[in-house]
Amino acid sequence: MWRLRIIFKSISKQGIKFKLVFFQLIIIFISLNFAFTLINKNLDLKHSIDKLIDKDKSAMIGISVSSNDTDPINSINQIYQRISQLKMVDKIGSFHMDKIKIKKEDFNAIYLNKDAFNLYKINVRKGNSDIFNYKKSTDEIPIIISDDLSKMWNIGNVFTIKMLQSNKSINLRFKVIGIAKNNAVFWDSRNGGRPSINTLSKSIIIPFDKEYFYDDGINFSMKTQHTIVSVKKTQDLKQFKTAFSKLITDNSRFKYIEVNDLINKIYEASKPWIMLSLIFVVLLSVLSFVGFVGVMTSYITFRKREYGIRFALGSTSKELSRLVCGEILFALVITNLISIFPIIITSYILNMGLTISLIIKSILPSFSISLVILTITFFIYRSYILKKKIVDLIRGN
Amino acid sequence: MSYIKLIEIVKKYGDGEETLYALNKVNLNIEKGDMLAILGTSGSGKSTLLNLIGCLDNSTSGKLELDGKDITNYNDKELAIIRNTKMGFIFQNFSLITEYNVIENVEVPLIYRNLLLGRSKQLSKTDIKTLAIESLKKVGMEKSINKKITQLSGGQQQRVAIARALVNKPEIILADEPTGALDKANSLNIINILRSINTTSNTTIILVTHNEQLATFCKKTIIIEDGIIVK
Numbered sequence: 001m002w003r004l005r006i007i008f009k010s011i012s013k014q015g016i017k018f019k020l021v022f023f024q025l026i027i028i029f030i031s032l033n034f035a036f037t038l039i040n041k042n043l044d045l046k047h048s049i050d051k052l053i054d055k056d057k058s059a060m061i062g063i064s065v066s067s068n069d070t071d072p073i074n075s076i077n078q079i080y081q082r083i084s085q086l087k088m089v090d091k092i093g094s095f096h097m098d099k100i101k102i103k104k105e106d107f108n109a110i111y112l113n114k115d116a117f118n119l120y121k122i123n124v125r126k127g128n129s130d131i132f133n134y135k136k137s138t139d140e141i142p143i144i145i146s147d148d149l150s151k152m153w154n155i156g157n158v159f160t161i162k163m164l165q166s167n168k169s170i171n172l173r174f175k176v177i178g179i180a181k182n183n184a185v186f187w188d189s190r191n192g193g194r195p196s197i198n199t200l201s202k203s204i205i206i207p208f209d210k211e212y213f214y215d216d217g218i219n220f221s222m223k224t225q226h227t228i229v230s231v232k233k234t235q236d237l238k239q240f241k242t243a244f245s246k247l248i249t250d251n252s253r254f255k256y257i258e259v260n261d262l263i264n265k266i267y268e269a270s271k272p273w274i275m276l277s278l279i280f281v282v283l284l285s286v287l288s289f290v291g292f293v294g295v296m297t298s299y300i301t302f303r304k305r306e307y308g309i310r311f312a313l314g315s316t317s318k319e320l321s322r323l324v325c326g327e328i329l330f331a332l333v334i335t336n337l338i339s340i341f342p343i344i345i346t347s348y349i350l351n352m353g354l355t356i357s358l359i360i361k362s363i364l365p366s367f368s369i370s371l372v373i374l375t376i377t378f379f380i381y382r383s384y385i386l387k388k389k390i391v392d393l394i395r396g397n
Numbered sequence: 398m399s400y401i402k403l404i405e406i407v408k409k410y411g412d413g414e415e416t417l418y419a420l421n422k423v424n425l426n427i428e429k430g431d432m433l434a435i436l437g438t439s440g441s442g443k444s445t446l447l448n449l450i451g452c453l454d455n456s457t458s459g460k461l462e463l464d465g466k467d468i469t470n471y472n473d474k475e476l477a478i479i480r481n482t483k484m485g486f487i488f489q490n491f492s493l494i495t496e497y498n499v500i501e502n503v504e505v506p507l508i509y510r511n512l513l514l515g516r517s518k519q520l521s522k523t524d525i526k527t528l529a530i531e532s533l534k535k536v537g538m539e540k541s542i543n544k545k546i547t548q549l550s551g552g553q554q555q556r557v558a559i560a561r562a563l564v565n566k567p568e569i570i571l572a573d574e575p576t577g578a579l580d581k582a583n584s585l586n587i588i589n590i591l592r593s594i595n596t597t598s599n600t601t602i603i604l605v606t607h608n609e610q611l612a613t614f615c616k617k618t619i620i621i622e623d624g625i626i627v628k
Contacts, residue, residue: 002508002511002512002519003512005508006508006512009497009501010496013494013496013497013501014496015496305492306494306496308492309492309493309494309505310494310505310509311453311477311480312451312453312480312486312492313480313481313486313505313506313509313561314477314478314480314481314482314506314509314510314512314513315477315509316473316474316477316513317473318473318474319477319509319512389453389454390448390453390454391444391448391453391454394453394488394492
């Protein structure tokens with residue numbers, strides 16, 4: 001108790017030098033936490049892909065027909081039907097992403113057809129994961145919402161959205177029957193750019209089924225752009241590719257990419273960002289280390305006289321070590337805690353969807369670095385204070 | 398029996414031809430209740446002698462006895478206990494912790510005493526405050542307990558340093574040029590306080606000075622030159 005009193009009294013009496021150390025530590029930890037959050041976010045997505053579709057047995061395809069085709073919707077449906085009938089095909093599913101407005105707020109609407117639900121393995125909490133077991137109601141469409149939206153709606157909530165159905169704008173009633181788990185991910189190529197895998201955020205997953213919701217335009221878009229085919233065995237993929245190419249006619253064009261290749265492309269695209277984050281962390285750590293050693297050396301040597309006086313008044317080396325390390329430990333704990341808040345606030349403002357486990361993972365390196373800093377402080381103290389005579393310390397030499 | 402006994406104490410710096418003897422085979426006996434002045438010119442070794450007696454420095458060779466016990470090879474904690482419980486220090490530059498106020502400075506030795514002597518002998522927060530105020534009263538500084546050190550004059554700072562030296566009721570007070578940074582009036586005031594402590598509580602006072610006039614206030618005087626006691 002007395003030891004703690006000495007430490008707290010000493011801290012409370014320190015002037016600008018200690019505040020500088022404190023401030024520097026806050027900057028270091030905020031920067032490190034941000035950098036590690038970036039890295040962890042990327043790693044988390046990488047890890048999440050495994051939870052997506054069965055990537056070794058799947059391919060993403062795009063089917064399109066000539067603009068001269070008089071009935072493109074029918075043509076696409078026929079090709080889709082033929083693919084699903086291929087003997088090596090296990091599952092085929094399509095999705096489409098769009099923006100919808102609910103009370104002037106934008107949300108991602110992800111339309112998934114029945115088979116795509118099975119392919120995507122989206123973990124649903126609270127509700128039944130197989131939403132098609134939902135007892136059909138004539139005027140309510142069962143939906144799953146992303147985890148972040150559970151702050152806004154809960155299971156059983158019903159809301160109305162004005163949407164297109166068969167080219168007619170009608171009011172549709174949606175009922176929340178499930179909430180996707182917070183680590184659920186999804187392909188995102190809505191803007192026609194490079195596909196990426198993102199954590200589901202502000203998303204409403206709408207079952208695309210004639211029983212609930214159907215629109216020819218969305219159906220066309222789903223099948224032409226985002227169709228996933230899963231085969232029974234990994235080695236069947238080659239066979240599927242051959243069979244699939246045979247379906248090409250003069251009127252139709254196809255895009256084919258195996259999911260593993262797609263994932264590799266996505267990795268390649270995110271690699272520079274991960275590398276940049278890593279370089280940033282390394283540089284920051286080195287700079288922080290050099291800066292911190294300088295400030296800490298100056299801070300400890302600045303207090304030489306005080307330490308000498310404490311020795312003369314009855315402090316042992318051990319007691320003084322406790323004081324010096326206790327002060328810095330206190331500063332490290334407080335600055336570490338303070339540095340968590342900017343991440344939480346930024347995550348909230350930018351809607352980054354950072355989970356608590358991700359934040360904890362991101363601050364762990366800072367805690368490890370804190371231990372290194374504590375050790376460095378002890379060595380600085382040992383070299384500049386313990387190796388000196390008490391009289392020299394009192395004289396400030 | 399001498400209370401403090403120095404036997405053949407040598408303190409040297411460097412090796413070989415560059416060896417410098419700060420103290421060379423010094424023998425000294427100090428009785429309990431003595432008020433001893435160590436006189437000498439700058440660099441004569443008087444402060445080194447005081448620091449060795451005060452366990453602030455180690456001798457190269459020789460033996461130091463305190464109250465009949467050889468303390469030459471005492472460890473860090475044993476020396477800290479001696480410095481804290483048996484000795485009080487007064488330095489020329491006051492050596493107060495400037496971040497602390499008056500009473501907080503005086504409380505420091507009592508807090509370390511609590512840490513050194515274990516729970517059974519620990520003083521409460523109130524006891525510490527009472528003892529500190531009591532000590533400040535002895536030097537007439539009880540009205541300035543909450544003042545910052547920087548708000549005090551040199552003479553007042555030295556009186557706070559004396560209060561701090563007295564707070565643990567030490568048996569020995571070691572004063573290194575206690576009036577060196579003070580004017581004549583303040584110097585006289587400080588020396589009177591020291592004399593009063595010596596007579597009222599039989600505290601041994603060892604005072605280092607280069608001021609011969611100041612030494613006349615002490616019961617005994619030794620003169621040191623080039624690390625050797627010459628008188």
